[in-house]
Amino acid sequence: MRWPARLRLSPRWAPYVFVSPFVVLFAVFGVFPLGFSLWLAFHSWEPTSGLDAMTFVGLGNFTFALQDAWFWKSLGNTLWLALATGVPQHLVAIPLAVFIHTRVHLLRDAVVGAYFLPYITSTVAIAIMFSSLFSTDYGLINAGLGAAFGTTPIDWLGQPENVKPAVAFIVFWRYLGFNVVLYLAALQTIPKDLYEAASLDGASPWRQFLHITLPGLMPMIYFGVTLSVIGGLQLFEEPFILTGGKGGPDQAAMTAAVYLYRMAFDFNDFGGASAMSWLLFALVAAMTWATNRAFRRRRSTR
Amino acid sequence: MNRRFLDRSRRRVLRAGLAGALPAMLAAPGRSSAASRSAPSVRLVVAAYPLLDAIVRETLPRWRELHPGVEVQIVSRQYADHHTAMTTALSTSVRLPDVMALEASYVGRFAHGRGLDDLLQPPFSAGAHRAQWVPYAVEQAINRRGELVAAPTDIGPGTLLVRTDLLQRAKVDEGELTANWTSFVAAGARIKAATGASLVSNAQTVKDIVIRSGLQPGEGLYYGADGQVRVQSERFRLAFELAREVRRQRLDARVNAWSNEWAEAFRRGALATELSGAWMAGQLANWVAPGTKGLWRAAPLPASTYVGYGGSYYAIPRQSDPSRKALAWDLIRLLTLDRQRQLEAFRTQDAFPALQAAQDDPFFDEPLPFLGGQPARRLWRDSARRIVARPPHKQDTFADEVVGTELDNVLDRGKSIEAALADAARLLARRANR
Numbered sequence: 001m002r003w004p005a006r007l008r009l010s011p012r013w014a015p016y017v018f019v020s021p022f023v024v025l026f027a028v029f030g031v032f033p034l035g036f037s038l039w040l041a042f043h044s045w046e047p048t049s050g051l052d053a054m055t056f057v058g059l060g061n062f063t064f065a066l067q068d069a070w071f072w073k074s075l076g077n078t079l080w081l082a083l084a085t086g087v088p089q090h091l092v093a094i095p096l097a098v099f100i101h102t103r104v105h106l107l108r109d110a111v112v113g114a115y116f117l118p119y120i121t122s123t124v125a126i127a128i129m130f131s132s133l134f135s136t137d138y139g140l141i142n143a144g145l146g147a148a149f150g151t152t153p154i155d156w157l158g159q160p161e162n163v164k165p166a167v168a169f170i171v172f173w174r175y176l177g178f179n180v181v182l183y184l185a186a187l188q189t190i191p192k193d194l195y196e197a198a199s200l201d202g203a204s205p206w207r208q209f210l211h212i213t214l215p216g217l218m219p220m221i222y223f224g225v226t227l228s229v230i231g232g233l234q235l236f237e238e239p240f241i242l243t244g245g246k247g248g249p250d251q252a253a254m255t256a257a258v259y260l261y262r263m264a265f266d267f268n269d270f271g272g273a274s275a276m277s278w279l280l281f282a283l284v285a286a287m288t289w290a291t292n293r294a295f296r297r298r299r300s301t302r
Numbered sequence: 303m304n305r306r307f308l309d310r311s312r313r314r315v316l317r318a319g320l321a322g323a324l325p326a327m328l329a330a331p332g333r334s335s336a337a338s339r340s341a342p343s344v345r346l347v348v349a350a351y352p353l354l355d356a357i358v359r360e361t362l363p364r365w366r367e368l369h370p371g372v373e374v375q376i377v378s379r380q381y382a383d384h385h386t387a388m389t390t391a392l393s394t395s396v397r398l399p400d401v402m403a404l405e406a407s408y409v410g411r412f413a414h415g416r417g418l419d420d421l422l423q424p425p426f427s428a429g430a431h432r433a434q435w436v437p438y439a440v441e442q443a444i445n446r447r448g449e450l451v452a453a454p455t456d457i458g459p460g461t462l463l464v465r466t467d468l469l470q471r472a473k474v475d476e477g478e479l480t481a482n483w484t485s486f487v488a489a490g491a492r493i494k495a496a497t498g499a500s501l502v503s504n505a506q507t508v509k510d511i512v513i514r515s516g517l518q519p520g521e522g523l524y525y526g527a528d529g530q531v532r533v534q535s536e537r538f539r540l541a542f543e544l545a546r547e548v549r550r551q552r553l554d555a556r557v558n559a560w561s562n563e564w565a566e567a568f569r570r571g572a573l574a575t576e577l578s579g580a581w582m583a584g585q586l587a588n589w590v591a592p593g594t595k596g597l598w599r600a601a602p603l604p605a606s607t608y609v610g611y612g613g614s615y616y617a618i619p620r621q622s623d624p625s626r627k628a629l630a631w632d633l634i635r636l637l638t639l640d641r642q643r644q645l646e647a648f649r650t651q652d653a654f655p656a657l658q659a660a661q662d663d664p665f666f667d668e669p670l671p672f673l674g675g676q677p678a679r680r681l682w683r684d685s686a687r688r689i690v691a692r693p694p695h696k697q698d699t700f701a702d703e704v705v706g707t708e709l710d711n712v713l714d715r716g717k718s719i720e721a722a723l724a725d726a727a728r729l730l731a732r733r734a735n736r
Contacts, residue, residue: 044736047393048415050621064736069729137563158558159714245382250707265386267700268411269736270393 040274047270054271061275071276073251074259075283080164081239081255082232085171089179090224096176097183098213112184115177123174127241130170131157134242157242160252167239167253174238175231179224186220187213222295229291233284236261256280345373346629349391349399351384353651354455354614358403360650361636361643368636372629381405392417395621400630406442406613409452410694413445419618419627420449426618426631428453431639439656441691443615452615453638456653458579459686460511460609462601463586465499465594466674468574472496476601479575483512483544486604490553490574499574500555503564505545507577508554509709512541514692515607522693524701524730531730533705534723542712542719549713565590577603579611580682584652587672595671600678608688613656654682661686697733704729 009017041061043054065071096115104111118126133139134156142153156166190213198208214221236257239247247254247262254262256276263273348358355378362374377399379387385408391398392412404412412418421428428450432440439454464476472493478485490501502508513523516537520527532538548554555573557564567573568591576582580600587595603609616634618627637643644660647653655661661683669675695701708722 045393046415047389048412048417050393050395050417053416064732068732132562135562138566155556158556246703249710251703265389268389268696272736 037274037277040271041278042271042275044271047264047268057271061271062279064272065276065279068272070251070254070259071256071279074247074254074256077164077251077253078233078235078255078257081168081171081235081253082229084164084168085175085235086225086228086232088172089175089228090221092172093176093179093183093224094214094217094221097180097187098209100180101184101187112177112181115180117177118174119178123237124241126170126174127238130166131242134166158249160248160250163243163248163252167242170238170242171232171235175228179228182220182224183217186217190216218295222291225295226288226291229287230284233280233287344371344626344629345375346401346626346633347375347377347399348401348403348633349377349379349384349388350403351379351381351405353653354403357455357647357651357653358637360646361633364640364643365633365636369629369632374633388412392619392621398619398622400618400622400626401633402617402619404452404615404617406610406615407699409443409615409617410698411696412617413443413449413451413694414696417620418451419620420451421453421618421631422448422450425628431635434639434658435656436658436686436689438610438686438689438691439613442610442613442694444693446693452617453634454656455614455616455638455644456647457613457656457686458581458611458654459682459689460603460607460611461578461580461582461678461682461685462603463576463578463583463598463673464601465571465574465597466599467597468493468497468499468571476599480601480604482605483508487544487547487551487553490548491551493574494551494553497574499572500567501553501574502548502577503555503557503559503567503573505548505554505713506706506709507559508548509541509545509705511577511603511607511609512544513537513705514609515605517690517692519690520693522695522698524698524705525695525734527693529734531727531734533701533726533730538705538723539719542709542722545709546712546719569593580654580678580685581612581652583670583672583678596674598673599676600673600681602681602685608685608690610686610689614653654686658687697730697736700733701726701730 040054042056042058044057044060045054100108100111133141136142136153136155136158139156141156142151145151146153154162156162194212194216195208198212203211234257235255239253239255240258240261242248243253243258245258245262245266247258251259257280260273260276260280263269263276350358355376358374358376365372365374378384384403385405388402388404388408389412392415402418419426432450435454436457439457440450443452443454444450462480464479466476469476469479472489473496474489474492478489480486487501493499493501514537517523521532524531524533526532555564555567557567568576568586571594576586583598583600586592586598616637618630618634622630639657641657641660641663644653644655644657645663645665648655648660649665666679666683667677668679670678704726708717708726711717712719712722
């Protein structure tokens with residue numbers, strides 16, 4: 001069947017037509033909210049009064065955010081959680097990937113799948129499940145710790161010093177498998193003859209890991225670390241669900257993203273929330289740039 | 303190009319599939335338009351959360367008698383989602399309901415904007431009905447400009463629920479708990495010594511009541527009438543000292559309300575009292591600790607404090623369809639000013655009426671089995687009439703958290719009360735005018 005001439009797509013316009021669905025969706029759900037949020041950041045807005053109630057306040061929201069004790073507290077929490085989840089993820093994922101790559105052959109796919117499963121499970125389901133696991137008197141984690149080490153029940157979700165490690169553990173558990181899969185893929189690209197040559201020269205497995213595996217993994221480490229930096233600074237779902245949307249005792253698990261959300265929907269300060277979101281963006285951009293510079297030297301030697 | 307991109311049989315299947323799918327997609331709106339041709343011409347949209355949605359649904363038969371041509375559609379969401387959706391709808395003026403249910407704390411937040419209609423103005427003229435509702439419930443919905451932004455439907459008068467069996471074992475009289483806060487704490491120590499049960503679930507609940515006592519007329523909870531922060535006043539200092547004493551003597555169970563540990567503590571008899579709204583008796587009876595039926599009694603809050611816990615309102619958004627506002631107000635009047643409806647809601651959903659006329663009924667003299675046959679509703683009715691309203695402030699929710707966090711610092715980390723209240727005051731002062 002041939003389309004009638006008037007319905008046929010000319011080659012000149014065809015590319016734009018095929019790309020347009022993505023462009024339209026991106027414009028509506030990506031660009032517009034960004035622009036609106038930038039606009040809002042310079043206005044004071046009582047949301048329940050409607051869209052025409054915005055008043056221009058210049059940099060007022062930004063100065064408020066920079067002087068807000070809770071904003072700095074939330075940034076501190078975010079940095080702590082980003083480091084506490086990001087560093088172990090990669091420190092554990094690399095050796096684990098190497099182990100699976102070299103030693104696990106029989107049930108390899110099942111093992112990798114088991115590590116990857118938390119990543120594809122719904123965050124909300126995970127957080128709900130963990131909030132009962134972390135229950136002080138009736139949770140399995142305290143029961144297990146008590147049985148194994150004889151410790152008294154720890155108030156995981158009620159004490160500020162315990163909430164952070166609890167959230168960090170969940171995020172670590174969730175993203176470990178993702179990083180393992182990334183590193184496994186990268187390990188496939190390292191030529192095997194390098195290892196053979198090294199063994200012939202008498203290099204120990206540890207030296208082979210240090211001088212062949214790690215440099216070979218550098219591009220993937222750069223990629224993984226960048227993702228962890230961005231993801232860690234934007235951490236929202238796990239702290240939000242685990243603390244019931246409030247940020248926990250003493251706001252210990254209130255990350256910057258959780259505080260933004262609360263500013264807008266709990267305290268009805270959309271202008272302040274928008275200003276904070278752009279300050280957070282500036283921070284993420286700066287940290288990504290720093291990561292880029294830290295890896296640039298190494299990447300250029302390959 | 304003469305290569306066909308689909309061969310014949312696949313194209314036939316594709317054509318058949320499209321031929322089947324298109325009519326089905328077009329028929330669905332066709333079906334509803336056929337239905338709407340015979341449907342009523344006016345439809346009111348009511349946005350509510352549980353259990354108000356059930357109350358509105360139970361009102362529909364009576365509504366249909368009064369307004370046969372008007373259909374009511376109830377959009378029901380869970381509590382938090384409902385209020386977030388209402389914030390979004392008010393901010394964009396899109397998909398606004400005709401009647402909006404709001405919980406008391408959200409009325410405070412929304413009152414200062416211009417999103418809700420002033421019910422004192424025509425065509426509503428609620429001023430004529432104002433005296434029929436419990437005074438504090440009405441005053442809590444009046445903003446700084448003197449506008450009544452919502453009509454009260456139910457209230458939560460504060461009450462002290464006590465486990466009489468634990469009191470008997472400790473040889474403590476109920477009067478000792480309610481006389482004043484000092485005797486409350488002393489009685490708690492004796493209960494702990496004799497039975498091992500905690501006096502209260504959390505020292506924070508004690509603080510919540512004491513800061514609400516001794517308010518000057520027109521003074522808000524955290525901010526005064528002049529916008530000045532009030533957290534360094536006497537009632538806050540007393541509240542913090544009392545809570546610290548309760549914690550120091552280990553009289554609280556350190557559980558958070560509604561958590562698993564909290565519910566278990568009730569079931570196992572580890573809590574001797576509960577300071578909460580009257581509706582808590584219903585919650586305990588229904589699911590929290592039904593096994594403790596008959597062991598509880600209701601009493602007034604200690605030191606003659608009268609406080610409200612929650613409450614529900616109905617509001618009309620300013621930007622909703624003007625042609626339906628009169629009907630929306632009729633529905634709200636039916637829900638809030640009709641004595642039968644208010645009593646029905648109390649009977650079926652445990653919604654304590656805000657309408658004073660509905661409080662004058664033999665139902666209030668009925669014994670409550672969960673409370674061992676005590677006719678507690680009379681007590682709650684009297685408490686409700688003595689609650690003093692306090693004007694809401696937009697930052698009340700934020701202030702709740704800040705003060706609660708500072709109290710945790712005092713209780714657990716040994717911070718001094720002066721420093722804690724000063725830090726709280728500083729945080730609240732920065733946000734007074736946002």
